Amino acid sequence: MCKSDRKTKRNTTGFLFKSCLILLLPVSTFAASELEVLKLEVEQLKKDVKQAKEWSNPNSLIHMAGYADVGYISDDNPATEDSFSVGTFAPIFHYQYRDLVMLESELEIELAEDGSTEIKLEYLTIDWMINDYAVLVAGQFLSPIGNFRQNLHPSWINKLPSAPPGFGHDGAAPVSDLGVQLRGGFYLGDMKANYSLYVGNGPEVKAEIEDDGLGGIDEIEFDGVDAEAFGADADGDKVFGGRLGLFPLKSLEVGVSFLSGDATVTEYEGGDPTGGSAPSLDGISGSAYDVIGVDISYQRKAVDLRYEYVATEMSAITIGGFDLQAAEWTTWYAQGAYRFLPSKYEAVIRVSEFDSPHDSNDQEQLALGINYLFSNNFIGKLGFESNDNPNVGQTAYDRWMLQLAYGF
Amino acid sequence: MKHLFIRKRLSFVAGIFLCTGLSMTHAADFPEKGDFVKGAKAWADNCTRCHNLRDPKELRDDQWITTTFHMRVRGGLTGQETRDILTFLQQSN
Numbered sequence: 001m002c003k004s005d006r007k008t009k010r011n012t013t014g015f016l017f018k019s020c021l022i023l024l025l026p027v028s029t030f031a032a033s034e035l036e037v038l039k040l041e042v043e044q045l046k047k048d049v050k051q052a053k054e055w056s057n058p059n060s061l062i063h064m065a066g067y068a069d070v071g072y073i074s075d076d077n078p079a080t081e082d083s084f085s086v087g088t089f090a091p092i093f094h095y096q097y098r099d100l101v102m103l104e105s106e107l108e109i110e111l112a113e114d115g116s117t118e119i120k121l122e123y124l125t126i127d128w129m130i131n132d133y134a135v136l137v138a139g140q141f142l143s144p145i146g147n148f149r150q151n152l153h154p155s156w157i158n159k160l161p162s163a164p165p166g167f168g169h170d171g172a173a174p175v176s177d178l179g180v181q182l183r184g185g186f187y188l189g190d191m192k193a194n195y196s197l198y199v200g201n202g203p204e205v206k207a208e209i210e211d212d213g214l215g216g217i218d219e220i221e222f223d224g225v226d227a228e229a230f231g232a233d234a235d236g237d238k239v240f241g242g243r244l245g246l247f248p249l250k251s252l253e254v255g256v257s258f259l260s261g262d263a264t265v266t267e268y269e270g271g272d273p274t275g276g277s278a279p280s281l282d283g284i285s286g287s288a289y290d291v292i293g294v295d296i297s298y299q300r301k302a303v304d305l306r307y308e309y310v311a312t313e314m315s316a317i318t319i320g321g322f323d324l325q326a327a328e329w330t331t332w333y334a335q336g337a338y339r340f341l342p343s344k345y346e347a348v349i350r351v352s353e354f355d356s357p358h359d360s361n362d363q364e365q366l367a368l369g370i371n372y373l374f375s376n377n378f379i380g381k382l383g384f385e386s387n388d389n390p391n392v393g394q395t396a397y398d399r400w401m402l403q404l405a406y407g408f
Numbered sequence: 409m410k411h412l413f414i415r416k417r418l419s420f421v422a423g424i425f426l427c428t429g430l431s432m433t434h435a436a437d438f439p440e441k442g443d444f445v446k447g448a449k450a451w452a453d454n455c456t457r458c459h460n461l462r463d464p465k466e467l468r469d470d471q472w473i474t475t476t477f478h479m480r481v482r483g484g485l486t487g488q489e490t491r492d493i494l495t496f497l498q499q500s501n
Contacts, residue, residue, distance in 0.1 A: 094474040094475075096477060132486050157459040184486070245484060
């Protein structure tokens with residue numbers, strides 16, 4: 001290699017070295033800035049993780065559950081037209097502090113025929129978990145009398161699109177009450193049992209005036225018992241009741257219920273047709289109000305069988321010299337369902353009868369249904385009802401119902 | 409390459425942190441842990457008394473707490489049955 005070649009090589013090396021320095025300088029600067037960015041990102045992630053950890057072990061939990069249903073009803077009752085319907089949207093709110101207390105509330109939101117929205121408080125309770133065998137439930141609760149109202153009425157649970165006659169809001173079975181309830185489960189040896197005991201405001205009673213056609217009163221009779229929770233006790237009389245459920249077999253539950261107290265007429269249904277001669281209801285005494293119920297349920301594999309009976313009685317009473325005769329409302333249903341496993345189809349049959357002091361309200365019903373379980377909490381139902389009133393001069397009608405019910 | 413490696417490693421560590429944080433989001437320290445096997449049996453025996461069985465995967469761990477306590481009140485479960493069922497559901501979702 002000659003001298004000029006060595007010089008050329010040194011120049012080339014120097015050039016390359018300088019070039020590398022020029023090139024690496026911004027690279028190292030870039031790397032330093034990227035590290036800063038990474039550090040910031042890590043700091044932010046640490047903050048996020050710390051924030052997330054704040055919720056990792058909360059003492060309070062919030063959860064919303066509930067159910068809703070929509071459908072279509074077609075019947076041959078001349079008084080009604082076939083129509084699509086929104087049954088009920090019933091959100092349930094749960095707020096819980098550890099395993100000590102839970103607040104539960106369900107709203108019942110319905111679309112009225114005139115398009116307006118109706119909102120009712122289905123229940124609102126504060127549940128104090130006293131120990132493993134007792135929960136104190138205070139507030140407005142679903143009636144523990146029987147099984148349908150407290151456990152089976154949500155549309156995603158009820159295997160037919162409708163409630164059995166007499167188990168709705170104007171029936172023989174109490175719907176809800178406002179008071180204090182103690183409930184829970186325990187074992188009698190190997191036999192499981194559950195119980196509920198409560199004291200509540202009780203129902204309000206309505207009477208109806210029959211005019212004599214001459215502007216006077218022919219008679220006064222009990223019209224109905226509004227056995228729903230009222231925000232205030234209009235008559236001051238409390239009721240006491242409860243239910244005991246026993247499991248003689250693992251898949252068989254037998255429940256007995258009772259409710260007793262005094263209930264007072266607080267209102268004339270339909271007002272006073274005589275224009276002011278109706279006896280005042282102020283200060284009248286209450287009459288004995290008693291409810292008894294029996295419910296039996298059996299589930300095994302694809303079979304689900306249920307029976308329930310409820311009777312409500314009002315004893316005789318005198319209002320303003322008019323004797324109101326004792327009255328009784330009774331209702332029962334027997335229901336069988338069979339799931340065609342492994343398919344998603346289910347067949348249902350229900351026979352029921354509601355008897356009231358007013359012939360026009362009596363109802364005998366045969367209901368049939370085919371359900372398709374898209375999932376265990378999303379159910380399509382096709383139901384048929386044959387409704388009859390055994391009393392002379394009363395109308396009978398059939399009804400078809402389609403329903404989509406979703407429990408969430 | 410080195411920075412890419414650092415970045416990946418940091419991301420991995422951060423991911424672990426986040427995953428741990430998120431998984432702990434629903435790991436409340438109450439109630440006491442129940443018995444998984446007894447819970448599975450109690451779940452099958454009790455829930456179908458009224459309604460179709462709900463898939464354990466439907467809800468998160470914290471949602472199962474409120475749901476099982478709701479069902480304790482509604483279904484007349486004992487406290488121990490509630491804890492057993494909850495343990496089964498939380499470990500099955």
